[in-house]
Amino acid sequence: GQQVMQIPQYQHVQEGEDFTTYCNSSTTLSNIQWYKQRPGGHPVFLIQLVKSGEVKKQKRLTFQFGEAKKNSSLHITATQTTDVGTYFCAGGYRGGSNYKLTFGKGTLLTVNP
Amino acid sequence: NAGVMQNPRHLVRRRGQEARLRCSPMKGHSHVYWYRQLPEEGLKFMVYLQKENIIDESGMPKERFSAEFPKEGPSILRIQQVVRGDSAAYFCASSPSGTGIEQYFGPGTRLTVT
Numbered sequence: 374g375q376q377v378m379q380i381p382q383y384q385h386v387q388e389g390e391d392f393t394t395y396c397n398s399s400t401t402l403s404n405i406q407w408y409k410q411r412p413g414g415h416p417v418f419l420i421q422l423v424k425s426g427e428v429k430k431q432k433r434l435t436f437q438f439g440e441a442k443k444n445s446s447l448h449i450t451a452t453q454t455t456d457v458g459t460y461f462c463a464g465g466y467r468g469g470s471n472y473k474l475t476f477g478k479g480t481l482l483t484v485n486p
Numbered sequence: 487n488a489g490v491m492q493n494p495r496h497l498v499r500r501r502g503q504e505a506r507l508r509c510s511p512m513k514g515h516s517h518v519y520w521y522r523q524l525p526e527e528g529l530k531f532m533v534y535l536q537k538e539n540i541i542d543e544s545g546m547p548k549e550r551f552s553a554e555f556p557k558e559g560p561s562i563l564r565i566q567q568v569v570r571g572d573s574a575a576y577f578c579a580s581s582p583s584g585t586g587i588e589q590y591f592g593p594g595t596r597l598t599v600t
């Protein structure tokens with residue numbers, strides 16, 4: 374089946390440093406979504422990328438979708454303590470009339486104030 | 487506009503008992519997904535349902551687990567004869583359609599099997 378690999382598993386940074394998490398799929402994706410889960414909370418949708426090479430920004434967050442639609446990244450500039458949480462990518466796979474979202478294992482970000 | 491609701495939020499069961507987890511999707515959403523999350527693990531897809539239909543249950547264990555989404559009422563994830571390995575957080579998500587659209591997650595049910 375489809376697999377989505379996400380690295381790193383953990384990342385600890387000092388407040389103000391940048392952070393990046395990477396996502397790779399073994400097969401071409403229809404789209405990719407990113408979610409954030411705060412400790413003890415539930416996943417919250419951040420963004421969806423659909424087009425090859427697409428780049429989207431949300432304030433200090435930059436999301437990229439690779440040209441081959443097999444990888445993606447989330448970059449946070451100048452992290453803040455409010456950025457703490459686990460960031461998941463979720464690859465969308467379309468086969469015929471079926472569509473399936475497969476989540477990566479996530480990257481847990483901790484920020485030292 | 488209420489979000490996805492799940493109850494109970496915490497559930498403790500002894501080995502061999504049954505666990506029933508409920509999920510009410512957002513208003514206007516007819517697609518429901520169940521996921522299981524173990525500590526420090528990702529979200530494992532279990533089952534995808536529309537009203538009265540199971541669309542994809544490829545992530546459901548073959549035994550003891552079942553899910554339904556009746557015409558009226560919440561979606562139910564049922565685990566029979568629970569074992570310690572079933573202890574996890576179970577999240578429900580909903581969406582207005584089933585293809586390539588964001589999913590809205592509920593707060594989850596934390597199941598502990600003693």
